[in-house]
Amino acid sequence: MADPDTLKRALKAFRKRIRLTQQDDESRLSHGALTLGGRSAIVGIRPPGEFPQDVWEELVRQGKLRYEGHGLYALSEDQGARE
Template sequence: MTDPTPKPDSPAEKPAAPPPPSAEELRLALKAFRKRLKLTQLDDESRLGHGPMSSGQRSGVFAIRPPDQFPRAVWRELANTGKLRHTGDGLYALVD
């Protein structure tokens, strides 16, 4: 009897890892992240109760989900280099 499962001709080959993000891509991603964070904070501050005639509270937003136009590898690399901090659940915050 022959074995019905085909045997691979070569050992299991792992797919090649994608190249790390370029410095230009990291720079553009960080710029987009800062802009998205700023807009999110301004949006939070513009709601009722945060106006100039009220107690003048600042936005409590410090972490956001990064923009989708860049892959996850870019955000992981920025976190590994210390420019962003991963706060969990897919959220990132700027490092002071």
Template sequence: MSIMPESNETPAEPAEPEFSKEELRLAMKAFRKRLKLTRLDDESRLGYGPMSSGNQSGVAAIRPPDQYPAALWRALADQGKLRRNGGGLYSLVD
């Protein structure tokens, strides 16, 4: 039986990958488009038309597009461009 020497080193946490400005810009563009389409879809149902009460969509947060990794959305939230709303949902910062 071999005894492994004890190591006082703690395992390094995996570093967040770095994203280019172009990747971040395209991800924000995709997020805004998804949010816009989700709101339009919500408003297209009955009761939102100009002849009714004219309410706007109540959609404030969405699940970000899957074509980008979750680390990218966390990076945008850390930069203050998006807000984490819990449950994997993000919203735009005003």
């Protein structure tokens, strides 16, 4: 099992990566060149590779992430997942 500091850093890195991925998706011109963009449909991502797989499994076990299948994870509802 990973130590609490590693879990905290991994969750912070995950949140940052999903936020940046969603912002990138929302800013695409494909949503409409004259609009402010659209809501991102991205809810799950592949977690940052600098942390081992057992860290992500532990965060799922703790209820902070959800495993979506095919190597993708999402924030759990109580962790501020976007609607």
